[in-house]
Amino acid sequence: MHKDFALRDATGQIVTLSDIRDDARVTILEFISVYCDGCEKKTARINKIVQHYAAQGVRVLAVALANEQPEVNAIRDSWGITYPLWADPDKITYYLYGVRRVPLFFMIDSSGIIRYRGNAKNFKDFEKELTVLLQESEIRLNVGDLAPEFELPDRRGHITAIRFIRTHQNTILGFFTSSDKPNQHQGRALAHIYQGFQKNGLKVFGVFSSAFSGDIEKFIRTCSIDFPVLIDTDTIVFNKYSVSQEPELVIINETGRVKKRVHSKTYDELIELFTQAKQKILPKYSEQQAVEFLRRELSYARTIKPFAVGDETIYIGIDNDNNKFVARFIQKDVICEVCSDVHFVYTMNEKGVYRDIVLVAPFELYGKPIDATDFIAQFRGKSLHDRFKPGSNVDVISGATKSCIKLIEGLNETEKVFANYLKDPSFESKFKASVCYMEQADLERALQFCSRVQNIPQKNVTINKIAAYCPGKKLPHCPSGGIYKIIIFNDVPRITCSLHGLDPQSSTYSLR
Numbered sequence: 393m394h395k396d397f398a399l400r401d402a403t404g405q406i407v408t409l410s411d412i413r414d415d416a417r418v419t420i421l422e423f424i425s426v427y428c429d430g431c432e433k434k435t436a437r438i439n440k441i442v443q444h445y446a447a448q449g450v451r452v453l454a455v456a457l458a459n460e461q462p463e464v465n466a467i468r469d470s471w472g473i474t475y476p477l478w479a480d481p482d483k484i485t486y487y488l489y490g491v492r493r494v495p496l497f498f499m500i501d502s503s504g505i506i507r508y509r510g511n512a513k514n515f516k517d518f519e520k521e522l523t524v525l526l527q528e529s530e531i532r533l534n535v536g537d538l539a540p541e542f543e544l545p546d547r548r549g550h551i552t553a554i555r556f557i558r559t560h561q562n563t564i565l566g567f568f569t570s571s572d573k574p575n576q577h578q579g580r581a582l583a584h585i586y587q588g589f590q591k592n593g594l595k596v597f598g599v600f601s602s603a604f605s606g607d608i609e610k611f612i613r614t615c616s617i618d619f620p621v622l623i624d625t626d627t628i629v630f631n632k633y634s635v636s637q638e639p640e641l642v643i644i645n646e647t648g649r650v651k652k653r654v655h656s657k658t659y660d661e662l663i664e665l666f667t668q669a670k671q672k673i674l675p676k677y678s679e680q681q682a683v684e685f686l687r688r689e690l691s692y693a694r695t696i697k698p699f700a701v702g703d704e705t706i707y708i709g710i711d712n713d714n715n716k717f718v719a720r721f722i723q724k725d726v727i728c729e730v731c732s733d734v735h736f737v738y739t740m741n742e743k744g745v746y747r748d749i750v751l752v753a754p755f756e757l758y759g760k761p762i763d764a765t766d767f768i769a770q771f772r773g774k775s776l777h778d779r780f781k782p783g784s785n786v787d788v789i790s791g792a793t794k795s796c797i798k799l800i801e802g803l804n805e806t807e808k809v810f811a812n813y814l815k816d817p818s819f820e821s822k823f824k825a826s827v828c829y830m831e832q833a834d835l836e837r838a839l840q841f842c843s844r845v846q847n848i849p850q851k852n853v854t855i856n857k858i859a860a861y862c863p864g865k866k867l868p869h870c871p872s873g874g875i876y877k878i879i880i881f882n883d884v885p886r887i888t889c890s891l892h893g894l895d896p897q898s899s900t901y902s903l904r
Contacts (some may be wrong), residue, residue, distance in 0.1 A: 394409070394413075394419075394421075394498070394500045394504050394505070394506055395409075395488040395489065396408055396409050396410050396837070397409055397484055397485050397488055397840065398837065398840045398841055398844065399455070399478040399479065399480055399484070399485075399844075400461070400478065400479070400844060401476065401478055402461070402464070402465060402468070402477075402478075406841065406844055406845070407478070409421070409453065412451050412453045412476065413451065413500065413502075413504075416449055416450065416451040416502065417448065417449030417450065417501075417502050417525075417526060418445075418449065418450050418451075418499055418500070418501060418502070418522060418525045418526060419450075419451045419452075419453065419499070419500040420438070420441070420450065420451070420452045420453070420497060420498070420499055420500075420522075421453055421455070421489075421497070421498040421499075421500060422434075422438065422452065422453070422454040422455070422495060422496070422497050422498075423454075423455050423457055423485065423486075423489065423491045423494050423495065423496045423497075424454055424455070424456055424457070424494050424495050425456065425457055425458065425459065425494050426456055426459045426463045426464060426466070426467045428494050428495065430494075430495055431494055431495045432467075432471050434495055434512060434515075435471045435472060435473055436472070437512075437515050438452060438454075438473075438475065439472065439473070439474045439475070441519070441522070442474055442475050443474075445522065445526070448526055449526075450522065450526070452475040452476070453475065453476050453477075453478070454473065454475060454476065454477045454478070455477075455478050455479075455480050455485050456477060456478070456479050456480060457480050457483055457485065457486050457491060457494065458480070458481060458483050458486070459479050459480070459481060460479060460481050461479045461481075463479070464477055464478070464479040482843075482849070482850060482884075483883075483884065484840060484850075484884065486884075487881075487882050487883070487884040493511070495511055495512070496509070496510075496511060497509070497510060497511065497512045497518070499521060499522065499525060501525060504680075507521075507525055508521050508525075533632070533633050533634050533642075533650060533653075537649065537650050538556075538648055538649055538650075539556050539563075539633075539642070539644045539648055539649065539650050540629075540632045540633070541553075541554055541555050541556060542554050542628070542629050542632060544599070544622035544623060544624055544625075544629060545622065545623055545625070546620060546621060546622055546623070547608070547609075547621055547623065552620065552622060554597060554622075556644055556648035561593045561594070561595050561646060562593065562594050562595070562643070562644065562645055562646055563594075563595040563596070563597070563643075563644040564582065564585070564586075564594070564595070564596045564597075564641055564642070564643050564644070565596075565597050565599055565633070565641065565642040565644070566578065566579070566582045566596065566597070566598045566599065566639065566640075566641050567599050567601075567630060567633070567635045567639060567640045567641070567642070568598060568599070568600050568601070568604065568611070568639050569600075569601045569603065569604055569605065569639070570604065570605040570606060571604075571605065571606025571607065571610070571611045571614075572605070572606075574639060575611070575639045576611070576614060576615055578639040578641065579598070579611065579614075579615030579617055579639075580615045580616065582596060582598070582615075582617075582619070582641065583615055583616050583617045583618065583619065586618065586619045587618070596619035596620075597619065597620050597621075597622055598617060598619060598620070598621040598622065599622050599624050599629055599630070600621060600622065600623055600624065601624055601627060601630060602623060602624060602625045602626070602627070603627075608621070608623075640653065640654070641653070641654050647732075647753070647756075679698045679705060682698070682705075682707060682721060682737075683696050683697075683698065683707065685737070685752070686707060686709065686719055686737070689737075689750045690709070690719075690739065690748065690750075692711040692712050692713075693709050693710075693711060693717075694709075694710050694711055694712050694714075694868075695709065695710045695830050695831070695834055695868075696708070696709045696710075696719070697709075697826065697827075697830045699823070699826055704720075704809070706718055706719065706720045707719040707720070708823065708826060708827055708830070709739070710827065710830070710831070710868065714868055714869050715741065715742070716741070716742050716827060716871055717739050717740065717741055717742075717747060718739065718740055718741075719737055719738070719739045720737065720738060720806070720809070721735075721736075721737045721752070722734070722735070722736055722737070722738070722799075722802035722805075723735045724798035724799070724801060724802055732753065732754075732755060732756035732757075732792075732795055733753070733795075733798075734753075734755075734795050734798040734799050734802070735751070735752040735753045736749055736750060736751050736752055736799060736802070737749070737750050737752060738750075738771075738802075738803065738806075740776060740806075743775075744775055744776040744777065744806075744810075745773060745774070745775055745776075746771050746772055746773065746774050746775075746776070746803075747772065748772070749768045749771055749772070749799075751764065751768075755789065755792050755795050755796075756792075756795075757791050757792050762789065762791075762792060764789060764792075767787065767788065767789050767796060767799075770786050770787065771786070771803060776806040776807050776810065777807055779804060780800045780803060780804055781800075782796060782797050782800055786800065821872075824870075824871040824872045825872075825892050827870075827871045828870045828871060828872065828874060828889050828891070828892045829892070829895035831868040831869075831870065831876070832876070832887045832888070832889065832894070832895055833895070834862060834868060835855075835858065835862065835867075835868070835876060835887040836886065836887050837861075838858040838859075838861035838862045839853055839858050839861075839878070839885060839887065841858075841861045842857055842858045842860070842861045845861070850884070850885040851880065851885055853878065853885065854878070855867070855876060855877060855878055870889050870890075870891060870892065872891050872892070873891070874889040874890045874891030874892055875889070875890040876888070876889055876890075877890065881894065
């Protein structure tokens with residue numbers, strides 16, 4: 393995995409690698425020296441990469457090792473660098489990334505994994521690696537994703553805003569590029585569906601490419617289309633929906649999520665798909681998305697990190713009072729036309745007492761969100777060892793019984809999920825060590841910020857000075873009672889613990 397870091401840009405502002413990676417599909421991280429002829433020679437090739445691939449989500453950042461800002465400013469113009477170049481006079485990144493010679497390049501994918509490390513001696517191979525990464529990360533709107541909203545002009549030039557969230561209506565988008573037989577076949581079937589289901593709340597929109605091959609008006613008459621037709625002048629919506637094979641239909645259910653992506657279907661097949669589209673689809677969270685969701689929803693969460701427990705992932709957190717908590721996401725399907733599927737996350741403290749239950753997707757009744765606050769409140773303060781029985785020791789929501797039962801079912805699994813691991817003598821020590829390493833990472837970021845904000849060398853920073861730059865503005869505590877201190881490791885200040893030592897997965901630690 394990549395390591396984040398903080399430096400100052402040309403304006404003196406504190407910036408991080410995460411700032412560069414924020415909207416990137418691939419990030420190229422280059423290490424240089426202002427006195428390296430080889431680095432200067434590669435600048436023109438990197439400039440071309442920026443020019444050709446920026447629109448595809450490639451971001452480039454260069455870091456000048458052991459160089460001061462005036463030196464960096466001087467070569468930025470003389471070398472003609474068109475991408476961000478930051479000075480690293482203290483060689484912070486030198487140790488983080490194990491740099492031995494420059495130039496050195498890293499390619500980091502959108503999930504933060506380093507996919508390439510090398511000197512880009514052969515730029516054709518380097519660019520080929522980049523192309524492969526971009527193909528692997530190609531953005532495609534998948535089943536279960538939220539359907540992007542958009543605005544397009546109709547045939548008369550009037551702008552129409554297309555919205556899905558909170559409309560509680562099924563929608564079909566038909567994408568057309570030609571007046572050939574497959575497109576006509578699809579247009580007729582879609583028109584038939586619209587005529588039959590419009591009164592039931594079905595919405596249908598035809599999205600026509602501006603490069604449509606044929607006469608759009610004639611196509612509309614031939615297919616008896618009476619649903620709204622929109623013109624995608626710059627193929628923006630085609631790109632948003634990753635339409636690659638036309639004609640294509642995208643079916644969006646009542647929750648605003650993509651239910652199906654289909655090609656060339658008959659009327660009867662569309663009837664079946666439209667019926668299926670009423671089923672709710674819940675989002676699948678990556679680890680990064682899960683962490684972001686928890687940080688957003690749990691105001692007390694100071695630090696959160698994924699942790700493998702058997703075949704699933706839980707999330708370890710530290711709150712603002714330095715107490716540990718655990719979070720687990722649960723998804724349950726509900727086979728019911730009235731109730732919605734269940735997707736929620738619960739948190740519990742070190743003693744196995746439930747703190748919070750947060751719904752990722754709201755409970756719904758006949759497609760409309762309902763208030764589950766009182767139902768959820770029943771479980772706060774209860775133990776993972778408690779067995780919940782609907783209608784016996786917990787109340788359920790009238791009309792949404794099946795959704796309630798599925799949530800209860802998820803909670804009743806908790807003891808079983810954790811049982812084997814809580815009995816494992818090594819689990820608690822591994823758990824606490826993982827939390828400790830998470831705290832060390834926070835402390836090291838705070839050390840960097842303290843050094844730069846106060847304009848003092850890192851080796852002169854004391855552990856107490858960095859408290860103001862820690863989350864919550866106070867020093868964290870090792871859960872095993874260890875003491876954090878600053879040591880000099882490979883000529884760079886590092887945070888270590890008296891009990892757990894340095895994080896064994898740290899790139900600097902692995903250089904021993």
